Amino acid sequence: MPGQKAPENQRKEQILQAAFKVASSEGLDKLTVRRVAANAGLSNGLVFFHFKSKDALLVALLDWLLEGTIATRIRPEIASLPSAKERLLAIVRHEISRLPDKRQQVELFFSFWAMGTRHPQVRHKIQERLEHYRAMFRPLAAEILAQDPATLPGISAESLSAMVVAIIEGCAMQVTMAPEHFDVEAFIASTERLFGIRVPGLELYI
Amino acid sequence: MPGQKAPENQRKEQILQAAFKVASSEGLDKLTVRRVAANAGLSNGLVFFHFKSKDALLVALLDWLLEGTIATRIRPEIASLPSAKERLLAIVRHEISRLPDKRQQVELFFSFWAMGTRHPQVRHKIQERLEHYRAMFRPLAAEILAQDPATLPGISAESLSAMVVAIIEGCAMQVTMAPEHFDVEAFIASTERLFGIRVPGLELYI
DNA sequence: ACACTTATTGACTCTGTGATCAACAAGGGA
DNA sequence: TCCCTTGTTGATCACAGAGTCAATAAGTGT
Numbered sequence: 001m002p003g004q005k006a007p008e009n010q011r012k013e014q015i016l017q018a019a020f021k022v023a024s025s026e027g028l029d030k031l032t033v034r035r036v037a038a039n040a041g042l043s044n045g046l047v048f049f050h051f052k053s054k055d056a057l058l059v060a061l062l063d064w065l066l067e068g069t070i071a072t073r074i075r076p077e078i079a080s081l082p083s084a085k086e087r088l089l090a091i092v093r094h095e096i097s098r099l100p101d102k103r104q105q106v107e108l109f110f111s112f113w114a115m116g117t118r119h120p121q122v123r124h125k126i127q128e129r130l131e132h133y134r135a136m137f138r139p140l141a142a143e144i145l146a147q148d149p150a151t152l153p154g155i156s157a158e159s160l161s162a163m164v165v166a167i168i169e170g171c172a173m174q175v176t177m178a179p180e181h182f183d184v185e186a187f188i189a190s191t192e193r194l195f196g197i198r199v200p201g202l203e204l205y206i
Numbered sequence: 207m208p209g210q211k212a213p214e215n216q217r218k219e220q221i222l223q224a225a226f227k228v229a230s231s232e233g234l235d236k237l238t239v240r241r242v243a244a245n246a247g248l249s250n251g252l253v254f255f256h257f258k259s260k261d262a263l264l265v266a267l268l269d270w271l272l273e274g275t276i277a278t279r280i281r282p283e284i285a286s287l288p289s290a291k292e293r294l295l296a297i298v299r300h301e302i303s304r305l306p307d308k309r310q311q312v313e314l315f316f317s318f319w320a321m322g323t324r325h326p327q328v329r330h331k332i333q334e335r336l337e338h339y340r341a342m343f344r345p346l347a348a349e350i351l352a353q354d355p356a357t358l359p360g361i362s363a364e365s366l367s368a369m370v371v372a373i374i375e376g377c378a379m380q381v382t383m384a385p386e387h388f389d390v391e392a393f394i395a396s397t398e399r400l401f402g403i404r405v406p407g408l409e410l411y412i
Numbered sequence: 413a414c415a416c417t418t419a420t421t422g423a424c425t426c427t428g429t430g431a432t433c434a435a436c437a438a439g440g441g442a
Numbered sequence: 443t444c445c446c447t448t449g450t451t452g453a454t455c456a457c458a459g460a461g462t463c464a465a466t467a468a469g470t471g472t
Contacts, residue, residue, distance in 0.1 A: 011449085026324070027321075027323070027324035028320070029235055029321070029324075030324075032428080032429065032430085033429080033430065033431085034428085034429075034430090042450080042451090043450065043451045043452060044430090044431095044451095044452085045431090045432085045433085045450070045451060045452070045453095046449075046450055046451075048430085048431065048432085049448095049449070049450075050449095053430080053431080054429090054430060054431090107320075107323045110316070110319065110320045110323070111320040111323075113316065113320070113379065113383065114234070114313075114316050114317040114319070114320040115233075115235070116383065117233070117313045117316070117317075117382060117383075118232070118233040118235075118236075123383065126383055127383060127384050127387075130380065130383060130384065131384075131387075152396075152399045152400070153399070154395060154399070155392075155395065155396050155399050156392060158389070158392070159389060159392040159393055159395070159396040160396055162377075162380060162388065162389075162392075162393055162396070163373070163393065163396050163397065163400065165376065165380065166372070166373050166375075166376025166377045166379070166380060166393075167369070167372050167373060167376055168376070169372075169375070169376040169379050169380075170371065170372025170373055170374070170375040170376030170377075170379075171368075171372045171376075173319065173372070173375050173376075173379070174336065174368060174371065174372060174375075176323060177319065177322065177323075177329065177332055177333060177336060178333050178336065178337075181333075181337075182368065183364070183365060183368075186361075186362060186364070186365040186368075187365055187368055187369065187372075189360060189361065189365070190358075190361050190365040190366055190368070190369050191369065193358045193359070193360070193361050194358070194369065194400065194401075195400075217419085238458080238459060238460085239459080239460065239461085240458085240459070240460090248420080248421090249420065249421045249422060250421095250422085250459095250460090250461090251420070251421060251422070251423095251461090251462085251463085252419075252420055252421075254460085254461065254462085255418095255419070255420075256419095259460080259461080260459090260460065260461085
């Protein structure tokens with residue numbers, strides 16, 4: 001006996017939340033349509049009605065995850081900082097410091113990353129986001145490089161953005177793998193020192 | 207009708223190689239005991255005879271992968287370089303430049319990494335290797351920091367090693383996800399510039 | 413020759429999964 | 443009131459997977 005109809009597309013959101021719950025608590029490999037449906041208190045058939053297949057559900061979950069997890073623009077309080085270097089490092093600090101709180105999301109993101117190596121659609125979505133993420137840093141990197149072209153000769157804004165992203169992602173990997181043995185604050189401090197900030201009289205690099 | 211007996215533990219190696227072939231060509235999630243057995247030209251029962259369970263097979267595969275993939279010691283030609291900074295950067299260059307060739311291994315490694323978030327044994331093995339990897343850089347980092355304590359105040363060899371590992375892993379992630387859009391050479395160059403080498407007269411940092 | 417341990421096979425069981433579908437409920441318009 | 447579209451259910455199907463097991467072959471010691 002069918003239950004109540006839900007208004008609009010609340011059902012999709014409800015199912016996606018259940019899917020996230022399952023994936024983040026049991027792992028993406030243990031996610032099944034039945035488990036998601038049970039977690040949402042719905043029948044499995046309904047999941048196939050709203051998302052045509054399990055694969056489509058996973059892709060939708062990835063969208064849902066990226067939407068709510070990856071930074072997509074520079075926050076106003078950071079955008080108002082005077083120098084490009086400060087802005088870039090403020091973003092890095094912000095991105096890294098929130099990693100421990102966003103651990104479930106980050107873990108699931110890595111699962112999708114692994115999945116993406118064999119799944120063209122997932123791969124494409126992650127590539128897009130990665131590119132978007134790098135693009136957020138590129139103007140800052142360009143400004144930094146333009147201010148003093150002599151210090152980092154032959155380096156493009158592109159590769160400097162890639163470096164920043166690598167540092168953030170690499171930190172994320174280590175945090176997810178060994179959160180108890182990884183000192184996030186020290187890591188942030190190292191990044192800032194390496195990029196030459198807060199060391200009076202030594203601000204030569206970048 | 208049982209087939210020929212294989213000498214010693216050649217069978218285990220044979221099965222592990224088949225497992226790697228399956229995992230790297232179809233993805234770790236598509237790895238089944240049957241597929242591995244078929245790929246090795248053996249019966250599925252034999253896989254369970256040599257490895258007690260699929261789980262144990264996966265753990266053995268991880269060992270096999272780590273054994274042959276992750277650098278575990280500093281190569282002699284690098285160890286003979288005069289300065290600690292040069293040695294560290296030579297390792298980084300070596301590690302990054304071989305990423306495109308080791309892409310299958312790296313992809314599989316990331317799959318295990320994702321698996322490790324829910325699998326204590328896998329997690330532990332990866333943690334160990336990660337720590338071992340960091341430990342390889344630590345003496346170099348310590349030496350670099352000791353040579354000029356003023357330039358990078360308050361930074362530990364530990365966090366500097368973590369930074370180096372983050373850069374390598376973060377680069378690996380981007381290479382696996384978008385190998386055609388990622389300029390490995392430019393990335394290596396950026397790393398070297400950032401760490402202040404090959405820029406005559408500007409070798410202040412690190 | 414004979415027993416005994418170790419490999420090896422493939423059929424078999426049991427469980428769970430993705431997907432389908434007929435049935436049925438709810439609401440909205442004509 | 444009567445359709446007709448949209449939701450919703452749970453039974454059902456076909457199938458694949460992990461793991462078991464009796465049977466059997468190949469060595470190994472005696």
